[in-house]
Amino acid sequence: MTVDVVRQPVIEARDLSKWFGEVVALNNVTLSIAPGVTGVLGPNGAGKSTFIKLALGLYAPSRGEIRVLGEPPRNNRRVLARIGWCPEVDHFYDHTTGFEFVYWLCRYWGMSPRSARAAALEACEMVRITDRMDDPIDEYSKGMRQRIKIAQALALSPELIFLDEPMNGLDPRGREEMYALIRSLGDRGVSVIVSSHILYEVERITDNVVLLVGGTLIAQGRVRDIRELIDRYPHTIRVVSDQPAQLAKRFAGDPGVFAVETRGDTVTIRTLTPDDCYETLNILAVKAPGWIRAIECADNNLQAVFDYLTKKTVSGV
Amino acid sequence: MPVYEQTYRSFEGGPALRWRWRFVAAQELRVLAVSRVFKFLVFLGGLHYLFRVMQIVAFDIVAQDPNNPLAPLLQRADIFYISGQTFYDFISYQLTLMFVTLLYAGSGMICNDVRNNLPEVYFSKPLRWYDYLTGKLLALFVVGFFLTAGMALLLLLQHALMSPSWEVAIDCLRWSIGALGYSAAAVLPSALFILLCSCLVNGQNYAAITVIMTIIANTALAAMFAETLRYQNWYVFSVPVAVGHVGEKLFQLARPQIALTIPWTYSLLYVAGFSLVCLVFLVIRVRKMEVAS
Numbered sequence: 050m051t052v053d054v055v056r057q058p059v060i061e062a063r064d065l066s067k068w069f070g071e072v073v074a075l076n077n078v079t080l081s082i083a084p085g086v087t088g089v090l091g092p093n094g095a096g097k098s099t100f101i102k103l104a105l106g107l108y109a110p111s112r113g114e115i116r117v118l119g120e121p122p123r124n125n126r127r128v129l130a131r132i133g134w135c136p137e138v139d140h141f142y143d144h145t146t147g148f149e150f151v152y153w154l155c156r157y158w159g160m161s162p163r164s165a166r167a168a169a170l171e172a173c174e175m176v177r178i179t180d181r182m183d184d185p186i187d188e189y190s191k192g193m194r195q196r197i198k199i200a201q202a203l204a205l206s207p208e209l210i211f212l213d214e215p216m217n218g219l220d221p222r223g224r225e226e227m228y229a230l231i232r233s234l235g236d237r238g239v240s241v242i243v244s245s246h247i248l249y250e251v252e253r254i255t256d257n258v259v260l261l262v263g264g265t266l267i268a269q270g271r272v273r274d275i276r277e278l279i280d281r282y283p284h285t286i287r288v289v290s291d292q293p294a295q296l297a298k299r300f301a302g303d304p305g306v307f308a309v310e311t312r313g314d315t316v317t318i319r320t321l322t323p324d325d326c327y328e329t330l331n332i333l334a335v336k337a338p339g340w341i342r343a344i345e346c347a348d349n350n351l352q353a354v355f356d357y358l359t360k361k362t363v364s365g366v
Numbered sequence: 367m368p369v370y371e372q373t374y375r376s377f378e379g380g381p382a383l384r385w386r387w388r389f390v391a392a393q394e395l396r397v398l399a400v401s402r403v404f405k406f407l408v409f410l411g412g413l414h415y416l417f418r419v420m421q422i423v424a425f426d427i428v429a430q431d432p433n434n435p436l437a438p439l440l441q442r443a444d445i446f447y448i449s450g451q452t453f454y455d456f457i458s459y460q461l462t463l464m465f466v467t468l469l470y471a472g473s474g475m476i477c478n479d480v481r482n483n484l485p486e487v488y489f490s491k492p493l494r495w496y497d498y499l500t501g502k503l504l505a506l507f508v509v510g511f512f513l514t515a516g517m518a519l520l521l522l523l524q525h526a527l528m529s530p531s532w533e534v535a536i537d538c539l540r541w542s543i544g545a546l547g548y549s550a551a552a553v554l555p556s557a558l559f560i561l562l563c564s565c566l567v568n569g570q571n572y573a574a575i576t577v578i579m580t581i582i583a584n585t586a587l588a589a590m591f592a593e594t595l596r597y598q599n600w601y602v603f604s605v606p607v608a609v610g611h612v613g614e615k616l617f618q619l620a621r622p623q624i625a626l627t628i629p630w631t632y633s634l635l636y637v638a639g640f641s642l643v644c645l646v647f648l649v650i651r652v653r654k655m656e657v658a659s
Contacts, residue, residue: 105490124656126492134490138483144400153396156389158491201487 057119059084059209059240060104064113067099067264074099076264077113082242086235088251088272089244091261097244098137100261101211104242105134118209130159133207135198137214137244147189147197148173148182154201165204172204173197177226191218199227209240216250228253248272283307284323288316288330289343296340299333300326314342386493390501395508398471407467408513411460415517418456421446422521426528448525453541454548454617456521457514458610461552464513468553469577472506472560474570476652481568485655495656499648503557510553518545541617548613551637555605558644565651581606599628605640608633 060082067075075096091097102108103115106122106129114121122128145153151172155165173182176196181189186197195218202210212231216224231254234241245251251258252272260268260275268275290296293316297309305322320326327344334341398404425448429440440446479485488498519542526538559580563573588604591597601607607624614622615630626633 102486107486107489124494126494129490129492132490134487136483136487136490144397153389153393154487154491156393157386157488157493159386159389205491 057084058082059118060242061116062100062103062113063115065100065103065110065115066112067096067103067108068111073264075103075261078261078264078266079113080259080266080269082240082259083257084238084240085257086231086241086243086255088255088258089242089261090246090248090251090258091244092246094263095246095261096264097246097261098213099264101134101213101242101244105129105132105211131208133202133205133210135202135210135212135215137217139194139198145186146183147178147186147193147200150186150197151182151201151204155204158205160205168204168206169200172200175203175230176200192220192223195219196223199230203234207239210234210242212241212243214244214246216245216247224250231255248275283319283321284326286318286320286323286326286330287345288318288341289314289345290316290341291339292337296333300329303329386497387500387504390488390493390498391504391508394471394475394502394505398505398509401470403470404467407463407470411463411467411513411517414456414459414463415521418452418517418521419524421452422448422525422528426525430529450537450541450544450617451619451621453518453522453545454613454619457518457545457548457552457613460514460517461609464510464553465556467513468506468510468556468560469574471509472502472557473564473573473577475502475506476561476564477567477569477573480655489656495649495652498656499561499652502561506557506561507553510557511549514553515545515549518542518549544613544616544618547616548609551612551616551634552609555609555637555641555644558641558648562644562648562651565648599626602626602628602633602636605637608636612637 058081060080062078062080065075065078066073078096078100089097089100099108103110104117104122106117106124109123116122117128118131120128122132148169151169152165155168156162160168170179173179176199178193178196178200181193182197186194189197195215199212199215202212215231216227219227228250231241231243235255241254243251243254256271256273258268258270258272258275259266288296291314293311293314296316297311300306300316300318301309303320303325305325306318306320308317308319310317310319318326330341330344424436424440425446428434429437429446431437479488485498489495522538522542522545526535560573560577563576563580564570567573567576585604585606588601588607591603592600601624602611607626611624611626611630611633614624
């Protein structure tokens with residue numbers, strides 16, 4: 050007898066809808082998220098935070114149902130005891146140190162003082178804030194606040210962690226550390242749901258994404274599948290250069306490039322072969338440093354991706 | 367048919383799932399304990415307590431010592447005489463301080479959490495609305511009771527120990543019940559109403575102003591009714607007057623200051639009803655915070 054062995058989903062939503070008055074935040078979302086690291090992608094107002102809050106039981110579904118770790122999460126202590134959440138906005142007590150913040154949230158979770166102290170210390174170490182954990186949070190930078198929020202989610206050793214825009218406010222090094230941390234959590238068997246509006250960030254962490262736009266689920270699957278979908282459309286690359294005219298001339302004849310536009314010191318290149326373009330730009334950056342001051346891939350903006358996908362959906366292409 | 371593999375461990379307990387309000391209360395008390403204003407207010411309460419300690423020492427030891435040259439003077443001075451009135455007065459004076467302290471401690475308890483979106487963080491943990499509310503109320507009760515009944519009970523214990531006799535012991539027991547009842551009648555509605563205002567308005571200062579204005583309006587209305595209708599019992603409409611009326615009866619004062627002819631149980635029922643209304647609205651608001659819908 051052959052059987053399909055599948056992993057039990059950590060989140061299952063069926064016809065899940067949530068509306069606030071006349072505003073529909075989430076509309077008929079049916080999905081299943083497997084264990085592991087998953088990115089919930091969407092532009093601002095896509096319904097990412099609403100989806101997470103429904104999964105946390107903070108919102109009651111207006112219609113449909115959601116099950117987390119096999120059970121409805123609302124008012125369900127068994128489920129909530131197994132979940133960690135790093136909210137998007139800063140939530141802190143006044144005049145409290147980072148360690149106390151994590152410690153007291155562990156106590157609220159139900160840990161004994163000794164366990165809470167140990168868990169808070171370990172979590173502070175994980176996010177590399179041990180040297181500043183006894184300073185008041187009022188004195189923390191945005192990035193440090195972000196770390197301490199993540200620490201309170203990790204301190205509970207949850208099986209499922211929701212990280213709502215965890216990279217906000219982190220410097221490049223902090224982001225790299227955060228990517229590594231999230232990947233290591235996934236390696237340890239912890240399921241992580243990361244919400245973000247930046248495809249690049251999610252791509253660094255996981256290959257599994259859920260795409261939401263306007264409260265509707267528009268795609269779910271691997272990032273590369275979405276990339277391939279996007280690759281059918283021209284990419285836009287903006288280059289800031291000291292020699293914009295010469296740079297434009299350099300790309301004007303390349304195969305795959307079908308439009309080059311110069312405005313001030315910025316050259317906008319539209320191409321169907323972005324990888325070739327990036328390679329050329331890298332070579333130029335080495336050979337003639339003055340030519341390239343900055344490169345911006347406009348299509349890395351998730352809104353552009355959504356625009357492509359939603360246009361496809363509307364036109365039925 | 368798919369066979370599901372169990373990929374996460376089943377819940378095996380671990381966190382304390384009962385009496386979680388104690389964590390909320392402990393955190394609130396910890397936050398208060400480091401506040402300078404709070405410490406100052408408690409210090410003021412302590413000064414009054416120390417004055418009463420000296421009064422009891424003067425009456426129980428110095429005034430009873432025939433060899434002490436101050437004894438005749440202290441025996442004649444009414445101010446040093448210890449009776450039910452002494453403890454009633456102690457609590458009455460402490461009530462003002464208790465109210466100011468609760469106003470400081472409680473007016474921001476919920477609205478500051480809401481401002482920082484902390485209820486979302488709390489309720490994403492295995493914490494329910496009743497844990498949250500009970501913890502907040504308990505923290506205020508502890509503070510309120512410490513400043514009133516707690517200190518009064520210590521004074522009563524001191525009095526009972528310094529003049530050991532059955533009569534004094536029985537009096538102290540009776541006054542202890544009075545102290546607990548009077549304090550409860552004052553602390554309960556104060557804590558509930560302050561928390562309710564903290565729930566209803568956006569900022570700590572607004573909440574404090576709302577509480578003060580409501581009490582002024584409540585007492586002014588009671589006075590207006592009483593004077594307009596020429597019926598003194600209308601004063602019971604004022605919560606502070608009703609609380610005082612209950613206190614006087616609990617201490618069985620020989621010379622009551624509040625001139626009400628209605629039974630004290632009416633005042634008690636009014637205070638209880640006021641507290642109940644506050645509690646009902648508070649529960650509604652906090653439950654809404656738990657699951658926004």
